[in-house]
Amino acid sequence: MSALEIRKVRKDFGSERVLKEVSLAIDSGEFLILVGPSGCGKSTLMNAIAGLEPVTSGEIHIAGEDVTWRTPAERDIAMVFQSYALYPSMTVRGNISFGLEMRKMPKAEREAAVERVADLLQMSHLLDRKPSQLSGGQRQRVAMGRALAREPKVYLFDEPLSNLDAKLRVDMRTEIKKLHQRLGTTIVYVTHDQIEAMTLADRIAVMRDGHILQLGTPDEVYNDPVDMFVAGFMGSPSMNFIAATLEGAPGRFQLRIVTPEEDDLVLPWPRQRETPAMTEQVGRDVVLGLRPEHFSEEDERLAGQAEGTPLSARVSVSEPTGADILLRLPLGEREVTARVGPTCRVAPGERLALRVDMARAVLFEQANETRLA
Ligand SMILES: Nc1ncnc2c1ncn2[C@@H]1O[C@H](COP(=O)(O)OP(=O)(O)O)[C@@H](O)[C@H]1O
Ligand SMILES: [Mg+2]
Known part of the structure; x- marks a missing residue:
């Protein structure tokens, strides 16, 4: 049984359909x-799950029970939203225990619960303060x-x-x-922070225009995106999209990339990453997806024996971030971003020998932006 199940939920605001048949099952x-x-x-x-907004159609089940038409209080959920409001006249202790009081929890239990979370969030020393005496971060903790x-x-x-x-x-x-690891609770969490999403999630649901495009583990949505939207949305800096033409035949597919004022770049497509659908796309325009970390600086000590496909490009901008360096270089009609090690010494305008890990590349149909391989 799922802890939370959303079945074909639609939500209209006037004539605008904001949720278009969203279905999602979340495990305990x-x-x-x-x-x-x-x-x-x-x-x-989130508001529909919480019961703050009625759905236009569809159902919401929590722990096996249909709660679609229940009030927020009857749904047994707890929420923290962006615009959380604390009661300004109450102390931290009061703010934490008020909801428990409303739920008629006996005093001794309430006090124990306040101690437990204060300990958990390391804010025992703040319990007697008012919200106005707290920093933004402390209020967030409350x-x-x-x-x-x-x-x-x-x-x-x-x-x-x-x-x-x-x-x-x-x-x-x-x-x-840590809290999630310790308490094993069921959590639905919205963020626009890539790192939060990748580090916290068991699974990520990528939404666009009122529906879920992909639901998968962080590894799946990052490395195996269903389409260009998901591929471009996840990751920072974003995946590079390079216009190419698919050539060849099964066993020897290759991508031709036309770069102004340079010879065409031809990259062999790895055999183990071929898909049957590629055959029908030979001669057509495709989009090669390469993440910045799929590039690396050629290591001269390996005397050309390194993994990956060699290529060279003239660097236009070098941006050291501390941990690594982001290089901008022309590849095809546009510039791409490559992430190389912090010791890479290259001045703008210089040519740099690189390797690109085609085994991790992804390929899209240009016409409809769906995944081809
Ligand atoms: N109460 C409302 N009345 C009318 N339109 C709304 C209301 N709440 C949200 N919307 C519209 O629904 C769409 C989705 O909003 P929202 O769910 O807040 O997006 P997100 O949280 O992904 O940024 C937006 O176009 C927004 O303008
Ligand atoms: Mg929002």
Whole structure:
């Protein structure tokens, strides 16, 4: 039985269909992350699960029960949303225990629950303060604590860390991960932060225009995207899309990339990555997808024996990030981004010998942007 099941849920606001038959089953203890561009319907879906907005059609089941027409309080969920509001006149202790009081939890149990989450979120020393005496990050913890004081069937988090500065986000992210590992709770979590999605999720649902394009493990959505949208959405810097023509035949497919003022670049497509659909696309325009980390600087010590397909390009920009260097270089009609090691010494305008790991490349049909191989 799923902890949470969304069955063909639609939501219209007036004439706008914001959710288009979304179906999703979330296992007990699973950490599911929803990602997608702004306005694609993530919060609408969360509000529908929470019962804050009625659905237009479809059903929502929590722990096997149809809760579609139940109030938020009857659904046994706890939420932390982006615009969390604390009660300004109450102390932290009061804020955390208020919801429990409303649920008629006896005083001794309430106090124990407050101690437990204060300990968990390392905020025992803050319990007697008012929200106005807390930093933004501390307030965020209180909002989190208020949700975690309960043990609901499902937690819903809608961009809970988006108001925090970078350092605090990272700390809170680790804390949420630890909490999930320790408590094994079922969580649906919306974020627009790539790293949050990749590090926290058991599975990621990528949404666009009111529907789910792909649902899979972080590894699946990152390395095996269903289409160009998912491929381009996941990862930072984004996957490079390179216009190419597919040539050859099974066993010897290759990609021809026309680059202005240079000879055409021809990259053999790895045999083990061939798909039957490629045969029909010979002679057509395709899009080669290469992530920045699929490039590497040619290692001269290996005397050309390194893995990967060699290529060379004139570097236009070199951007050291500290941990590595992002290079911009022309490949085909546009520039691509390559991520190389921090010791790569190359000046703008110089040619650099690179290797590209074609075994990890992905291929799309240009016409409809779907995955070809
Ligand atoms: N209460 C509402 N009334 C009318 N339109 C809404 C309402 N809430 C959201 N929308 C619209 O639904 C779409 C999805 O919004 P939302 O779910 O907030 O997106 P996301 O959280 O993915 O950024 C947007 O076009 C938004 O304008
Ligand atoms: Mg939103």
